[in-house]
Amino acid sequence: MSHYEPEQIGIRCTLMRGGTSKGVYLHEHDLPAPGPKRDALLLRMMGTPDVMQIDGLGGTHLVTSKIAIIGPSTRADADIDYTFAQAELDKPVIDYTGNCGNISAGVGPFAIDAGLVRPQEPVTEVRIHNTNTGKIMIAQVPVIRGRAKVKGDFAIAGVPGTGAEIFMDYRLTAGAKTGKVLPTGNRTDILELESGQKLEVTICDVANTIVFCRARDIGLRGDEGPEDINHNHGLVDRLREIRGKAAERIGYASSWTRVDEESPFLPFVVFVSEPSAYKTLNGQPVEAGDMDFKARLIFMNRCHESMAGTGSMCIAAASRVPDSIVNQQLTNGASEKETLSIGHPSGVMHVTVKTRKANNEEGMEIDALGFSRTARRIMDGTVYVPTSEAY
Known part of the structure; x- marks a missing residue:
């Protein structure tokens, strides 16, 4: 009206x-x-x-x-x-x-x-x-x-x-944009950066498309927050290049240098790291035992202050793909748990993920995928x- x-x-x-x-x-x-x-x-x-x-x-x-x-x-x-x-x-x-x-x-x-x-x-x-x-x-x-x-x-x-x-059920969102959980058909890919570095990544498309890498592979600890990332212009340029190279690889952009013009939103970049203690944006302590791993999500070349809901769904799905970047990060049987705990800048997010082994590219089928919000x-x-x- x-x-x-x-x-x-x-x-x-x-x-x-x-x-x-x-x-x-x-x-x-x-x-x-x-x-x-x-x-x-x-x-x-x-x-x-x-x-x-x-x-x-x-x-x-x-x-x-x-x-x-x-x-x-x-x-x-x-x-x-x-x-x-x-x-x-x-x-x-x-x-x-x-x-x-x-x-x-x-x-x-x-x-x-x-x-x-x-x-x-x-x-x-x-x-x-x-x-x-x-x-x-x-x-x-x-x-x-x-x-x-x-x-x-x-x-x-x-x-x-x-x-x-409010429980949000995302089990029907596999292959959200590309029609495939693994758009390249690979559980890991190598992106060759302009510096000459060969960066191992996983590109996954569930709920939204994400390119995953390890924090240590891009010179980070993994507990950085938005202020550490958004004002580091060299780091922002590196993350944009990773995003652009992945976008070019899966057809979202004609060239990695044009990703901001041709695909400003997707893919996200997520870098993951092992559990460790850190403080949230509000200064509250988070203990290593509270999480299965840490993740920082970058969208539109800025660090998310917490964790995107769709990002958590793609992270959870990728964690169940054998040998993916996220799966490699899990220890102590976390890949078998039905609740995955993700440490992000504002705290810890718990998501539901249930899968079973399957003879397909991603090595699994999703039975349950979701998270609770208010x-x-x-x-x-x-x-x-x-x-x-x-x-």
């Missing part, structure tokens, strides 16, 4: 926290059709390009510069369609190539409260068609008196307090965009 004023157009919106991200949730029929007009509207709505996003709803970080567009499903096997859009900060870019698992956690509650899905107590199953990847996610949303439940005792690292637990509607209202910069 949109309305016009002499100089601005008003569009209804909801500001929601989904997991460790925050974004603007919109009804699809309130927006122009996909294309340049929609992108221009979303850019102006978020205040991009501007690192402060001072004239829009963006929150100056990639994890708070996200958009969810939701409408009736175009598929018989889903309840709703959901399109994820990532707004860049300092570039006029709206990227649709991947999904955000944290923002996805808010989609089910939004759809229930908006009347797009009929609520059933105590838990409503919402089948979500993610249009970015063409895959189905299933959200188990607690409901009370016909509304998505907010209060609960479930806590996630990176979010203060507790909330109602979500909360923060604000309903109207966002205004100058008419000359909207339709």
Whole structure:
């Protein structure tokens, strides 16, 4: 529902926290059709390009510069369609190539409260068609008196307090963009960097596409945080090259040097390392015994402040691929556990992964893959965009 004023157009919106991200949730029929007009509207709505996003709803970080567009499903096997859009900060870019698992956690509650899905107590199953990847996610949303439940005792690292637990089932997202868990057909590949270094990596495509490497192979300890990474221009350039070389290898970019123009969102880069004690962004101690390994995720050439939900799903799947970079990192029977614990800058994330051996490229089949999040509607209202910069 949109309305016009002499100089601005008003569009209804909801500001929601989904997991460790925050974004603007919109009804699809309130927006122009996909294309340049929609992108221009979303850019102006978020205040991009501007690192402060001072004239829009963006929150100056990639994890708070996200958009969810939701409408009736175009598929018989889903309840709703959901399109994820990532707004860049300092570039006029709206990227649709991947999904955000944290923002996805808010989609089910939004759809229930908006009347797009009929609520059933105590838990409503919402089948979500993610249009970015063409895959189905299933959200188990607690409901009370016909509304998505907010209060609960479930806590996630990176979010203060507790909330109602929403389980996100990702077992149907294998081969999200390429149609294959291992896009190259290999459990490890060698990327030859411009320095001459031959870097061993694993490229995996579950929920989103990730190129994995070892922290030590790129001169890192593995416990670095966003401040250590984002302001180290030499390191950022090296990570961009790794991302670009992987993107070129799997056809996401025509040349590694053009990855930021041709595929700004995917693939992510994740470097992994052995468990060790460190302090979170909030200064809280994390012990080595709390995790199976450490992981730092890089997207759009910046380090994620916690862990992307889709990133955790790809990490979990890759951990079960024999001899992959992630699998090699596991010790003490962690590859057999049904709960994988990932140490990230804001704490530890626990994800569910169940697989069985199979005679295929990846050596396994996924039986269960998911993680629990919380979500909360923060604000309903109207966002205004100058008419000359909207339709």
